[in-house]
Amino acid sequence: MKIAIFGLGYVGAVSGACFAELGHEVIGVDISDAKINLINRGEAPIVEEMIAELTAGAVKLGKLRAMKDAAAAVGETDVSLVSVGTPTGRDGAPDLSYVDHVVEEIGAALRGTAKSHTVVIRSTIPPGSTEQRLAPLLEKAAGEKLGARIHLAFNPEFLREGRSVRDFRQPPFTIIGALSDVAFEQTAALYAGVESEVIRTDPATAESIKLLSNAWHGLKVAFANEAARILKPSQVDVRKALEIFAKDTVLNISPAYLRPGFAFGGSCLPKDLRAMISLADRSQAAAPIMKATLMSNEAQLDAALTAIRACGRRPVTLFGLAFKPGTDDLRESPYVALAEKLIGKGYDLRIVDPFVDASRLMGKNKEFIEREIPHFVDLMARDAEDAVDAAEIIVYGHATGVDKGAILERGVGKILIDLSGDRDLECCGADYKGVAW
Ligand SMILES: NC(=O)c1ccc[n+]([C@@H]2O[C@H](COP(=O)([O-])OP(=O)(O)OC[C@H]3O[C@@H](n4cnc5c(N)ncnc54)[C@H](O)[C@@H]3O)[C@@H](O)[C@H]2O)c1
Structure with a gap:
């Protein structure tokens, strides 16, 4: 397939080189001349394991190039992938202005043409944004309703910086929040050759899974650190304790208990959370997660x-x-x-x-x-x-x-x-x- 990738940062640069490796023809688009020049010289605009070799190889084979001209890139491709930044705005919500701008550029480039095109949002955005915010923007800019020749999907990115090429090749899953069958099929076709389960869902669910994943990862890190603060005074090697703890894939590291519904209770969970809090209080260790767990319940x-x-x-x-x-x-x-x-x-x-x-x-x-x-x-x-x-x-x-x-x-x-x-x-x-x- 022919793919335009908007935003050549960590996500865009890795995706570009990796999609090219899969055999697609990729045009990177960025507002930074420096990044465009680097790619066109065969050099990666970011530092990441394996990315220098992959970029050099893809550019040499003519599978990857970069340009500033959004309309030209859209004109030459079947799919536009949007991976521009969504930094935290003043009110704590992500600033979606870069995504808005790119979606409008793509819509304007498609206006009045006969070409079919699928826009795939890869940037992390809050639930509802694709359907309620970006779809109307794209429709307005293109001057027509989506679903006939222009399609839209949200496809979250789960790569970790430092090992992003490996994560691209072996993602935990490929989630496609598609607004139409064509959007789903076109997005899924990008990943032909990547071994992972492809899950179709609605865009808001896909958007929420990305946020849930990062909130969960943050919670895991903070839980491990909080557990260490609480248990260290008891002479426990928490590294060892958590290693063994994680071997329980039935209850501890599993879907068990991850079902929303009603509060927990019974003779064990509240009592043992209170035991952890009392241990923390004894050594004046901060235990906001343990306390907040009871409050959240x-x-x-x-x-x-x-x-x-x-x-x-x-x-x-x-x-x-x-x-x-x-x-x-x-x-x-x-x-x-x-x-x-x-x-x-x-x-x-x-x-x-x-x-x-x-x-x-x-x-x-x-x-x-x-x-x-x-x-x-x-x-x-x-x-x-x-x-x-x-x-x-x-x-x-x-x-x-x-x-x-x-x-x-x-x-x-x-x-x-x-x-x-x-x-x-x-x-x-x-x-x-x-x-x-
Ligand atoms: N970095 C990660 O590990 C990671 C992982 C998963 C998801 N994400 C999400 O992916 C998105 C991109 O993250 P990133 O770390 O690659 O960001 P980044 O800041 O490294 O890169 C963003 C790029 O977009 C470019 N850009 C801005 N406006 C543009 C425009 N109008 N046209 C073309 N290019 C434009 C910038 O010049 C920059 O090169 C964010 O929403 C982020 O939350 C990031």
Whole structure:
């Protein structure tokens, strides 16, 4: 394919040389004469492992050259890849003016021509930018609607400086947030020869994955450093501890727990976070992540309460009281906390949780219930069908298969607030709302 790459910085220079290596014909575009001259002499405009050799080889073969003239570059190519900078602006949001400008230049270059062209945004931009900001800009500049001959996609870049050529050749995945089938196909075709899963999604999801990834990487670094500050006084070699910790790919380094929904609770997570905070406090080590984790969990509880209150209806039936399904353990259950808040706000509340109910009858959890939440006894509903019928709002934490069946059958016309992310609930005829999606 013939590709124009706008912005010959770290992303653009690496992409240019690597796409040329894959056999594409690449024209780099930049406002910097120095960078253009370097490339045309066969020299890389950045310092990176392998990039000097790749650039020299591609230029020699005639697969890579650079120019300043955006319109000429668009005129000679099938795809424009935008990798200009998006530095932090005054208000903390990224400054998208360079991307805007380039997209307008590309649109203007396409105006009045008959050529088909796909614009691929590679710069990191906030969710919604491609569809809500760049698509209208491109349409306006080109003087026509997208989707006929002009196409637009967002394709995030995951390379790490210092090993960016290796990362280009072996990316974790190739994500394409395409606005049309052609946009997807053209963008995917760029990566023919790169071994990685190609995932098609909508542009806003693709944009958010890039931000999520970097926020997650930052969090991992800060977590490791915070763990070291907290544990060092206990004579722990945290390098060794974290090395072993990372070997758990079932719970620690895995998709486990990475599902938005409701707050965590139970007998272990809050208690052990508090143990870490107390260790930190003992040695006056800063532990903002551990503390903020508890605060963020509390915020999720408040978000659920806000979502329920925003419905402006009552009474409420809550499905699930134990801290997770399949147990009767009520210790630090966020559902207990939510129920308490609802009672505090004067809600008429019913609670369905057969595990808790059975343990109350069998006496297992009797002591906890009688001591901590005696007022809950009268709220426990035995019959899920009756509890659904009596509710205006159903709050779904968790339920047995039979009780979930009662919601699916009888939930029509009710408001259903899903804290669990159970996709079956979305089509039960209720007015479905998720707290976290
Ligand atoms: N550097 C990384 O490791 C990395 C990784 C993934 C994503 N990103 C994202 O990719 C984007 C680019 O990052 P970078 O580090 O390559 O930036 P950079 O600052 O190194 O390069 C940007 C280039 O764009 C050029 N430019 C500015 N306006 C232009 C215009 N109108 N026409 C043509 N060129 C123009 C600049 O001269 C510069 O050469 C950013 O959004 C960044 O967040 C960067």
